[in-house]
Amino acid sequence: MRRVLPLLLALACVSAAPPARPGFRIETLAPGVFAAIRTDPPGLMVDANCVFIVGEHDVLVVDAPEASAELIAALKRITRKPVRTLVNTHWHDDHVIGNATWRTAYPGIEFVAHPSLRTYLPTTGARNRAGMIEGAPGFAAYLQAQAAKGLDLDGKPISDEQRASVASDAALVAHYMRVVPGTPDVLPDTTVDRALTLQRASREVQVLALGRGHTASDLVVWLPRERIAIVGDLVVWPVPLVGGEQSHVHEWSAALEALLALEPRAIVPGHGPVLRDGAYVRQMQSLFDAIDTQVRAGFVPGDSLAAMRRRVDLASQRERFAGTSRVRGTLFDMYVAGPAVESAFRAAVSASPPAPRAPAPAGSASDPSR
Numbered sequence: 001m002r003r004v005l006p007l008l009l010a011l012a013c014v015s016a017a018p019p020a021r022p023g024f025r026i027e028t029l030a031p032g033v034f035a036a037i038r039t040d041p042p043g044l045m046v047d048a049n050c051v052f053i054v055g056e057h058d059v060l061v062v063d064a065p066e067a068s069a070e071l072i073a074a075l076k077r078i079t080r081k082p083v084r085t086l087v088n089t090h091w092h093d094d095h096v097i098g099n100a101t102w103r104t105a106y107p108g109i110e111f112v113a114h115p116s117l118r119t120y121l122p123t124t125g126a127r128n129r130a131g132m133i134e135g136a137p138g139f140a141a142y143l144q145a146q147a148a149k150g151l152d153l154d155g156k157p158i159s160d161e162q163r164a165s166v167a168s169d170a171a172l173v174a175h176y177m178r179v180v181p182g183t184p185d186v187l188p189d190t191t192v193d194r195a196l197t198l199q200r201a202s203r204e205v206q207v208l209a210l211g212r213g214h215t216a217s218d219l220v221v222w223l224p225r226e227r228i229a230i231v232g233d234l235v236v237w238p239v240p241l242v243g244g245e246q247s248h249v250h251e252w253s254a255a256l257e258a259l260l261a262l263e264p265r266a267i268v269p270g271h272g273p274v275l276r277d278g279a280y281v282r283q284m285q286s287l288f289d290a291i292d293t294q295v296r297a298g299f300v301p302g303d304s305l306a307a308m309r310r311r312v313d314l315a316s317q318r319e320r321f322a323g324t325s326r327v328r329g330t331l332f333d334m335y336v337a338g339p340a341v342e343s344a345f346r347a348a349v350s351a352s353p354p355a356p357r358a359p360a361p362a363g364s365a366s367d368p369s370r
């Protein structure tokens with residue numbers, strides 16, 4: 001009961017959200033390959049992109065965002081062919097929560113994902129979701145209350161860019177609260193820990209684990225003939241999404257190198273527009289390399305994360321990703337600077353040899369010469 005009241009208050013706040021509706025646009029990337037790209041402005045809340053791969057007989061879908069009901073309606077305007085396969089790029093809610101909706105619409109559908117999804121979704125995923133359901137509406141209401149007073153999150157006068165971002169955040173939270181609570185998890189039928197080739201009539205679809213980065217379960221869907229890579233949150237624009245415990249900053253750059261080695265003609269990120277060259281991916285590599293190098297160079301066994309944070313300088317990287325945008329600056333601080341340094345620090349701690357034991361004082365009980 002103690003947890004119910006805050007939730008009811010939070011839901012009451014959600015009902016005051018603006019009616020602005022989050023959305024997406026459909027882009028044709030190649031014959032039969034359609035990307036549903038989110039059109040929300042950059043913000044703290046996101047829903048994911050989604051891709052439809054329409055073959056001669058059926059459809060393969062990549063990721064199941066929160067807006068899956070709207071995505072199914074959009075797909076049905078493109079084709080009446082059934083969806084037989086859905087690949088989840090990783091276990092975060094904005095990529096998996098729509099699985100149940102897709103299964104209801106297409107009962108014969110099969111789900112493909114990394115094996116760790118089966119472990120993460122019922123544990124860490126369930127805890128994250130409970131936290132979002134309890135906390136996100138109140139946070140969105142706070143952002144809106146600040147905006148109504150003409151202030152941003154830091155109490156400074158709010159800009160038009162920040163105001164649009166807050167409105168988008170509130171709309172996405174309201175949508176999340178409408179579709180997520182009570183939705184059952186749907187775990188993968190087929191798991192991929194390295195590579196799987198799916199032949200769909202004349203089209204080859206590869207599902208590849210290129211290495212750990214955003215999570216330990218990142219999968220990339222690769223269309224070798226079309227040279228299109230659908231990469232989930234391994235790539236996120238305009239600022240990478242990093243989780244301190246969930247991400248692997250010291251390995252992320254290598255996974256991105258493996259992606260670029262495919263020589264993709266188009267990269268569909270988990271969030272952000274379709275990328276037509278490798279420039280942004282290289283920018284992400286430079287960021288992760290800079291963080292990893294600084295953390296490893298400055299690491300002293302027994303060091304604290306707080307001490308490490310004081311030594312890591314990301315000013316030039318922040319400038320490169322955020323420029324003068326205050327929204328992007330906030331995203332960089334929240335989704336890169338904090339968690340990425342933590343992720344690299346965790347890796348440095350686990351790689352460092354245990355500290356040597358202090359020698360026992362001469363003449364003590366543990367002195368073997370006695």
Ligand SMILES: [Zn+2]
Nearest residue numbers: 090092214233
């Ligand atoms: Zn994610």
